[in-house]
Amino acid sequence: MEFTLDFLIQLFMTSLGHWYVIIPAIIIGLVIGAIPGLGPANTLIILLPFTLSLEVNTAMAFMVALYCSARMGAGIPAILVNIPGTAGAAATPFDGYPMTQKGMAQQALTLSFVASAFGGLIASIFSIFALPFLARVGYYFHSVEMVVVMLFGLTLIAVVSTGNTLKGLIGGLFGLLVGAIGPDHIYSAPRATFGFLELYDGVPVVAALIGIFAISEALLMIEVKSILTEAGKVRMAAQTRWTETMEGVRMAAKRWWHIVWTSFIGLGIGVVPGAGAPIAAFVAYQQSRLFSKTPELYGTGHPEGILAPESANNGVTSGSLIPLLTLGIPGGSTAAIMLIVIQFHGIVLGPRIFLDMPTFPYGVLMGMVVTYLFMVGTILPLARYMSRVTLIPTQYLAPVIISFTLVGAFSPRTYIFDMGVALVFGVIGYIARKTGYQVSAILIGVILGPYVERYLMRALRISEGDPMVLFSSTIGNILWVFLILSLILPPLLERIRKR
Amino acid sequence: MKKSSSGISRRVFIKGSVATIGIGAMSTFPFGKAFGDDFPSRNIKIVVPTGAGGGADKNLRAFMGVWKKYIKTDFQPDFFSGAGGQVGYELYLGKRDPDAYNLLFGNMGPESIMYVLQKPKYKFPGDYIYFNRVDVDPSVIWVRAGSPFKTIEDLVAEGKKRTVTISVSRLPHPASIGALALAEATGAKFNLIPYGGGNPTVVAALTGEVDASALPMANPVSAGEQARILGVFSPKNLIPEQSNNAPPINAVFGTKIPDLPSARAFAIHAKAAEKFPERYEKLKSTMRKVFDDPDYKVAIEKTGRPWEFVSYADEAECMEYANNMIDLTNRYIKLLTAKGKSKKKK
Numbered sequence: 001m002e003f004t005l006d007f008l009i010q011l012f013m014t015s016l017g018h019w020y021v022i023i024p025a026i027i028i029g030l031v032i033g034a035i036p037g038l039g040p041a042n043t044l045i046i047l048l049p050f051t052l053s054l055e056v057n058t059a060m061a062f063m064v065a066l067y068c069s070a071r072m073g074a075g076i077p078a079i080l081v082n083i084p085g086t087a088g089a090a091a092t093p094f095d096g097y098p099m100t101q102k103g104m105a106q107q108a109l110t111l112s113f114v115a116s117a118f119g120g121l122i123a124s125i126f127s128i129f130a131l132p133f134l135a136r137v138g139y140y141f142h143s144v145e146m147v148v149v150m151l152f153g154l155t156l157i158a159v160v161s162t163g164n165t166l167k168g169l170i171g172g173l174f175g176l177l178v179g180a181i182g183p184d185h186i187y188s189a190p191r192a193t194f195g196f197l198e199l200y201d202g203v204p205v206v207a208a209l210i211g212i213f214a215i216s217e218a219l220l221m222i223e224v225k226s227i228l229t230e231a232g233k234v235r236m237a238a239q240t241r242w243t244e245t246m247e248g249v250r251m252a253a254k255r256w257w258h259i260v261w262t263s264f265i266g267l268g269i270g271v272v273p274g275a276g277a278p279i280a281a282f283v284a285y286q287q288s289r290l291f292s293k294t295p296e297l298y299g300t301g302h303p304e305g306i307l308a309p310e311s312a313n314n315g316v317t318s319g320s321l322i323p324l325l326t327l328g329i330p331g332g333s334t335a336a337i338m339l340i341v342i343q344f345h346g347i348v349l350g351p352r353i354f355l356d357m358p359t360f361p362y363g364v365l366m367g368m369v370v371t372y373l374f375m376v377g378t379i380l381p382l383a384r385y386m387s388r389v390t391l392i393p394t395q396y397l398a399p400v401i402i403s404f405t406l407v408g409a410f411s412p413r414t415y416i417f418d419m420g421v422a423l424v425f426g427v428i429g430y431i432a433r434k435t436g437y438q439v440s441a442i443l444i445g446v447i448l449g450p451y452v453e454r455y456l457m458r459a460l461r462i463s464e465g466d467p468m469v470l471f472s473s474t475i476g477n478i479l480w481v482f483l484i485l486s487l488i489l490p491p492l493l494e495r496i497r498k499r
Numbered sequence: 500m501k502k503s504s505s506g507i508s509r510r511v512f513i514k515g516s517v518a519t520i521g522i523g524a525m526s527t528f529p530f531g532k533a534f535g536d537d538f539p540s541r542n543i544k545i546v547v548p549t550g551a552g553g554g555a556d557k558n559l560r561a562f563m564g565v566w567k568k569y570i571k572t573d574f575q576p577d578f579f580s581g582a583g584g585q586v587g588y589e590l591y592l593g594k595r596d597p598d599a600y601n602l603l604f605g606n607m608g609p610e611s612i613m614y615v616l617q618k619p620k621y622k623f624p625g626d627y628i629y630f631n632r633v634d635v636d637p638s639v640i641w642v643r644a645g646s647p648f649k650t651i652e653d654l655v656a657e658g659k660k661r662t663v664t665i666s667v668s669r670l671p672h673p674a675s676i677g678a679l680a681l682a683e684a685t686g687a688k689f690n691l692i693p694y695g696g697g698n699p700t701v702v703a704a705l706t707g708e709v710d711a712s713a714l715p716m717a718n719p720v721s722a723g724e725q726a727r728i729l730g731v732f733s734p735k736n737l738i739p740e741q742s743n744n745a746p747p748i749n750a751v752f753g754t755k756i757p758d759l760p761s762a763r764a765f766a767i768h769a770k771a772a773e774k775f776p777e778r779y780e781k782l783k784s785t786m787r788k789v790f791d792d793p794d795y796k797v798a799i800e801k802t803g804r805p806w807e808f809v810s811y812a813d814e815a816e817c818m819e820y821a822n823n824m825i826d827l828t829n830r831y832i833k834l835l836t837a838k839g840k841s842k843k844k845k
Contacts, residue, residue, distance in 0.1 A: 045551045142708040186693055187836055188583065188669050190617075197589060200582030273702045327705065328721060329698050336698075337552045343803035350723045413581070454695070461692050462664050462709065 008128075011363055015370040018061035021054070022371055025065035026378050032066075033073025033085050036210050037408020040070040041333040048337065056345035060338065060364050065371040067334050068317050071277065072116040072375060075310050079108045080389050081227065081401060083214040087205055087447055088277025088313040091285040093213065094160065094440060095298060095305025102301055103232030105387035110248025111306045113379050118252075119263035119311030121372040124318040126267065128365045132354065134319070135326035137271045140475055143459040146272065147470060148479040150452040153282035153444065155487060159289055160299065160440040171437045175445020178203055182450070185457040198417040207409040207418040208446050211425025212432075212439050214405040219430045221394035221401070228390055245383050251303045258304055259311045262288060266312035270319020273331040277313040278447050284312030290486050318368055325349060325361035538778045539572040539600060545765075546595065546603045548587025548610065550580040554697075554717070554804075558763055559604050561798035562633055562789060569785035576604070583613035583671065592621045597768030599778035603627065607817065608673040608761045611824035616671050616836060623825075627766045629817035630779075631786045634808045635760040636715035637733035638674035639745065640665070640681070641726050643705050651730035651751055654711055658687025666703040666712040667691045670835050673759040676827055677732040677748075678713040679834050684754040701726075715761045716742065717804055732759040737807040757827060762810075764817050787811065 032038040044051065044063055051059040074085030079096035092112065099108035127134060141149075154172075161168015181192045182202025193199040221227060252259065262284040269280040288308035289298045298305045320331040321338075328349035330336040342349060353361055389397075409422035429439045463469030471477055545563075549555045556578070563574045579587040584605060595601035607629055614623055621627070640651060648654045657663055667675040670693050682689040692709055694700040697718050704712035705725055712719070719726035720741050728745040736745055749756055765786065772779040789795050790811045799806055812820070828835065 041552070138702065139706045142703075142706065185695065186670065188671060188693070189836065190582070197582055197586055200585065201580075273699060323702070327702070327725070328723065329702055329705075333550075333552060340552060340557055340802075343557075344801045346801065348723060348803075350725060352724060414577075414579075458692055458694070461690070464662065464690065 007362075008366075011359065011366040012370070014057070014363065015061065015366045018058055018367065018370070019374070021058055021062040022065040022367070022374055023378065025062045026069040026371065026375055029066040029069030030073035030076075030379065033070035034076045035408055036077065036083055036085050036214055036405050037206050037411045039086055039206075039334075039412070040067045041337060042411060043070070044334060044337045048340065051341050052344050056342065056347060057360075057363060057367075059341050059345075061367040061370075063334075063338050063341065064317075064321075064364060064367045065374075068120055068314065068368060068371050069375060071120070071314050071317055072113065072310075072379065074313075075112040075116065075306075076109065076386060077214075079112055079306070080105055080386065081214075081397070082217045083401065083405065084209060086277070087209055088281055088316070089309070090209060090213075090278055090440075090443055090447060091156075091281040091309035092306060094285065094309075095300070095302045098299070098301035099303075099306070100387075100390055101227060101229050101232050103228055103234065103390075104301065105390045106244040106383050107248035107251060107303075108301075108306055109383040109386055110245050110380065111252050111303050112310045113376070113383060114249060114252035115259050115262075115307040115310035116314045117372050117376045117379075118256075118259050119266065120314035120317055120375075121369060122260055123263045123267040123270075123315035124365050124368040124372065126264070127318040127322060128362055128369070131322065131326065131361060131365070134267075134271050134322050135351075137268065138273055138323055138327070141272045142473070143455045143462065144470055144473050144476045145479060146455040147452065147459060148476055148483055149269065149272075149283065150279065150448055150455060151483055152286055152479075152486070153279055153448045154452060155483070156282050156286045157441045157444050159286060160438050160444070164436060164438075167435075167437045168441045171432060171439070171441035172445045175442040175447075176449040177445075178208070178442070179446045179449025180453065185454045186461060196417070198413075198415055198421075202450060203446065204409075204413060204415075204418050204421055205447060206412050207421040208425050209443065210405045210409045211422040211427075212429040212443050212446075214401055214408075215422055215426025216429025216433055216439060218398040218401040218405075219426060220433060221398040224394055226391075226394060227397070232390075242384065244387075245380065248383065249380075252307060255304060255307055258288065258307050262308040262311040263315035266315020266317075267319040269312075270316035270331070271322050273323045273327075273329055276320065276332055277316045279451065280312040280316045281309035282444060282448065284308040286486075290490060295490065314372075318365060321364060321368075325353065325364060326351065538775075538781055539570060541600065542573045542575045543570070544595065544601050545574055545576045546587050546591040546601070547576055547578045548580065548584035548591075548603070548605050549578065551578040555604060555606065555763060557802040558633060558799075558804070561795065561802050564798050565789045565792050565795045566786060568792070568794075569788045570781070583617065583669070584610040585613055585617050585619050588614075588621060588627075589619060591766075592626050592768065595768075597770035597774065599767065599771045599775045599782060601768070601771075602782070603766040604763065605629075605766055606761055606763050607632070607821045608759070608824055609669070609671065611821045612671040612673070612676075612828045612835070615825055615828040615832070623821070624769075624818060626769055628769050628772055628814055629764045629766045629821055630772075630783060630814040632762050632764040632810060632812035632817050632820075634804070635737075635762045635810045636717050636808050637731050637737065638677045638713060638759040638761070639716045639719065639728050639731050639742070640678060640711055640713050640748070641704065641719040641728040641745075642711045643707060644725050644727055646710070646727065648711065648729065649727075651746070651748060654729060655681070655685045655687045655752070657710070658682065658685070658689055662688040662690045663711060664690050664692055664709040666694050666700045666709040668697050668700045668714060669693050669695065671828070673761055673824065673827075674713040674715060674732070675835070676831050677756060677759040679831055680756045681732075681748060681752075681754070684756060685752055717808065720805060721803060732756060734758060738805050741805065757823065759827075762812075762817075762820060764812070783813075 032043045074089035075092045078084040078089045078092035082093045082097040084090045157172035190200045265284045266280040289295045323329045323331045324335040409418045591603045728742040730748040
């Protein structure tokens with residue numbers, strides 16, 4: 001196979017020919033992404049009889065489009081009602097929701113859509129050209145390196161705690177403790193399950209996410225008439241025009257470089273099997289704030305605080321397919337379902353795919369490019385109408401949120417128990433919010449804690465308990481230096497500036 | 500003959516009464532139960548104690564697709580993963596009716612180990628019966644293609660010089676028991692690193708984070724030329740041409756490590772098998788036909804699994820396998836648990 005312009009054009013035109021499955025998949029993906037608890041993996045399992053009946057390239061176009069658009073859809077409730085649709089959008093409300101409260105939901109949604117679409121587009125185009133090289137990245141990121149990557153994400157606890165560090169750290173520690181519930185990572189012995197069989201594999205993250213963010217937010221909503229501030233109400237009452245969407249596009253365009261480099265963070269993390277969108281979003285947000293000229297604006301409704309996590313979690317989409325396409329190993333649950341369909345059609349993935357059937361992996365990535373192009377046209381015009389959700393009085397909004405999200409908590413594992421988990425975390429989140437503790441810090445601990453422990457325990461087990469293993473790799477050591485610099489430089493520069 | 504005032508003789512009256520009582524009595528007799536002719540009259544529900552989209556899902560779909568032709572009903576698989584399968588088993592035994600319309604599709608090896616280590620509420624043998632094995636997947640030790648270890652002897656020799664790292668899916672797993680047994684038998688030092696699932700375990704070996712890996716054979720086979728299988732914990736290598744003709748480990752070292760395959764099988768409530776023997780028979784007889792159907796071979800090959808792993812076994816053989824796995828777990832319990840103090844359970 002020759003990697004020529006003609007080849008790329010041919011791939012593009014072939015992918016474009018799948019528009020009839022891509023557009024419905026985008027719509028389905030946006031809806032299921034926006035409903036907390038319903039993810040692309042669950043949906044693809046339900047649709048498996050349908051995808052198995054399609055020709056393999058068509059089926060892949062459908063599944064890829066649904067996967068990508070679900071990532072984008074997850075940001076919609078995160079921005080509008082402070083409820084991330086999936087764990088991958090858990091960093092989006094940090095700045096998305098404050099913008100909504102200010103009456104800038106339309107701009108915030110537009111920022112999210114532009115970042116998702118272009119972040120995903122950039123990462124997938126880059127993946128096409130660098131596919132064989134990206135396949136090697138996973139070979140250099142082992143447990144040691146991943147411990148440091150996770151620590152980048154964990155330092156976000158300190159970032160979101162700005163203003164009340166002690167309460168933030170207590171919240172983060174609580175989250176880490178909750179994340180430690182479940183099996184230990186070596187012997188699989190259950191810990192702190194309180195006798196609940198349903199906790200043997202840990203606290204269900206989706207249910208915890210729904211409780212901490214959605215239920216607690218709905219409980220708070222009951223106390224007020226509108227989620228908007230007074231200024232926000234005035235602004236929302238005045239704006240339902242396309243110009244607000246265009247303003248969002250302009251805000252994103254001004255920060256195009258931000259979208260580019262945070263999408264590469266997503267791509268890089270997505271390539272490592274087992275890592276995923278939540279890690280990418282947290283790390284991108286942390287890095288975005290670190291290199292920002294206005295870090296103090298993060299958490300108050302700063303556009304870059306939306307662009308970074310949304311661009312990164314869509315950058316993950318192409319990255320996460322690379323281990324699947326080049327090694328035959330699914331990097332996550334959605335990729336595992338894609339593998340069922342691919343194997344059903346007799347395609348053997350792995351390094352030989354570039355010799356045996358080179359158009360297949362490139363075709364899948366080109367399908368992603370086409371999807372992201374379609375997504376821009378499909379969703380951008382809808383920002384104007386979606387933003388009107390914020391005008392719904394909370395007496396209607398809160399019960400709808402609680403009902404929908406409880407179903408969302410139930411759906412991933414179909415355990416009634418998980419609805420109870422969501423309610424318990426809802427109350428915890430409510431108390432935390434009322435007493436000034438950061439629910440974001442709790443959630444970071446819950447999501448990233450088990451990852452950190454898993455990689456750390458593996459690294460220590462490999463070294464037979466020698467902690468110096470954490471400094472035994474060149475890439476790991478470089479990452480350590482960056483981590484330490486990212487922690488000490490900002491306050492140091494701030495002090496120098498003040499002098 | 501003396502007739503009654505109504506014109507019916509006593510004999511006719513007695514005959515009629517007996518016939519009526521007889522018909523009445525027969526109407527209460529469970530013909531359906533006796534002859535099983537209306538079974539199944541509704542969908543059969545199947546609890547799978549692992550997640551949707553995994554190996555069990557693929558395997559079950561392939562089986563159901565063909566079994567449907569013979570049992571003439573539809574199926575409703577429900578996936579209840581968690582706690583190494585315990586959630587699915589407890590749900591099946593605690594909340595599903597023992598009426599032969601509810602079955603379980605499990606992996607006998609890992610789930611028998613789970614039974615010993617986690618001490619669930621149910622009893623085995625006693626509460627359920629494994630009765631139709633669909634496949635076996637032998638445990639193997641394998642390395643990445645570029646590894647310096649070309650044979651299982653190389654790996655064991657290295658293990659005698661230094662501790663060799665081996666990625667495994669979980670410590671409580673047949674392949675892990677195999678690696679531990681090999682280390683014990685040869686004096687090699689193996690450090691097992693659990694990766695919490697087949698895919699990350701494969702990645703760890705392919706990317707060189709560990710020296711070798713112990714997994715069911717289908718995992719390295721699916722990695723193709725990237726993987727080199729060194730030895731099989733089984734008396735015979737079922738697919739020599741796809742596994743570099745890897746030898747049985749016992750044949751290489753003269754050891755007596757037991758056969759350690761993963762084996763998927765259907766299970767049924769023991770009460771259902773006892774109460775509805777005709778239904779149980781129908782389940783067994785129709786399932787047996789699937790293995791001889793050429794469509795099943797096509798369906799299995801579409802899952803990417805070698806056809807050679809498909810292997811039927813009846814109730815007796817299934818139960819013997821599960822009991823052996825329980826004995827093995829008890830034997831290696833100290834190496835499989837954090838404290839090594841768990842009480843034996845059988």
